[in-house]
Amino acid sequence: MNEIAVRALSGLVYVVILITGIVISPDSYYILMLLLGTATFIESCIVRKINPFFITGLYIALLSLVHFLPVKAIYMQWLLPLFIVTNLLLLWRLFKKSLPKPLTKYLHTLYLFTGFLCLYYIAFFKESYFPQLTIAMFVLIWVNDIFAYLMGKFFGKNKLISHISPKKTIEGFIGGCMASLIAGVVFFKILNEHTVIYWIVLALIISIFGTFGDLVQSQLKREAGVKDSGFIMPGHGGIYDRLDSIVFAVPFVYLYILLNHVS
Numbered sequence: 001m002n003e004i005a006v007r008a009l010s011g012l013v014y015v016v017i018l019i020t021g022i023v024i025s026p027d028s029y030y031i032l033m034l035l036l037g038t039a040t041f042i043e044s045c046i047v048r049k050i051n052p053f054f055i056t057g058l059y060i061a062l063l064s065l066v067h068f069l070p071v072k073a074i075y076m077q078w079l080l081p082l083f084i085v086t087n088l089l090l091l092w093r094l095f096k097k098s099l100p101k102p103l104t105k106y107l108h109t110l111y112l113f114t115g116f117l118c119l120y121y122i123a124f125f126k127e128s129y130f131p132q133l134t135i136a137m138f139v140l141i142w143v144n145d146i147f148a149y150l151m152g153k154f155f156g157k158n159k160l161i162s163h164i165s166p167k168k169t170i171e172g173f174i175g176g177c178m179a180s181l182i183a184g185v186v187f188f189k190i191l192n193e194h195t196v197i198y199w200i201v202l203a204l205i206i207s208i209f210g211t212f213g214d215l216v217q218s219q220l221k222r223e224a225g226v227k228d229s230g231f232i233m234p235g236h237g238g239i240y241d242r243l244d245s246i247v248f249a250v251p252f253v254y255l256y257i258l259l260n261h262v263s
Contacts, residue, residue, distance in 0.1 A: 026129045030067045037116045039239040043229040083114035083251040090216045115247030118254045136187045141246050143183040144176040144207040151175025165218045180207040206249050213248025
């Protein structure tokens with residue numbers, strides 16, 4: 001089986017498992033987030049050459065706590081400033097800005113915790129399980145990635161952030177954003193939730209910050225001297241490689257949804 005076929009098959013299996021875990025029930029979603037988060041934390045720790053047992057154990061305990069002792073999703077508003085600042089500091093590093101090494105070490109762990117916590121809670125924002133929004137976020141990320149790659153491949157000339165990811169171009173970034181905006185309009189038509197402007201802004205947030213999330217992980221791997229975070233998905237790398245975009249973008253999505261909920 002050639003490389004393209006392997007990549008397509010493993011990607012299809014990943015999408016089927018992901019969508020199935022999201023749509024079946026809140027419990028299946030909890031199990032999905034447990035497995036994906038654990039794999040991501042292990043891969044991240046291995047890349048950074050730190051012991052993964054304490055961090056992954058803490059993640060499992062925290063996610064189990066919020067699942068079995070439900071805390072209303074609206075209460076996440078008190079933690080969102082911390083989440084947003086964490087991601088903004090990681091963005092600061094992308095542009096060759098230095099931070100204290102101890103802070104940098106813990107930022108990567110904290111941003112994964114915040115991302116997965118927001119990703120779990122966002123499905124319960126309506127106080128009942130609403131998996132459609134979670135699926136929409138993943139699809140918007142996928143649409144952005146696919147069209148950013150295609151536009152970059154055929155029309156890309158100007159590098160986005162060359163010292164982190166030489167293959168990413170401004171043309172690809174714009175193409176991914178435009179495709180995501182169109183996909184956002186499609187979700188407005190399908191779900192009949194909120195306004196078309198709401199979905200356009202949501203798609204833009206996911207596309208922009210999802211791209212930055214991919215760059216943040218690329219910077220981590222470049223500093224560690226590795227190409228992929230893992231090898232669990234043939235042709236794609238690790239689970240962290242597949243989730244870096246959405247894990248980084250979702251706190252900003254949560255903030256946007258919260259602001260719309262309040263208004």
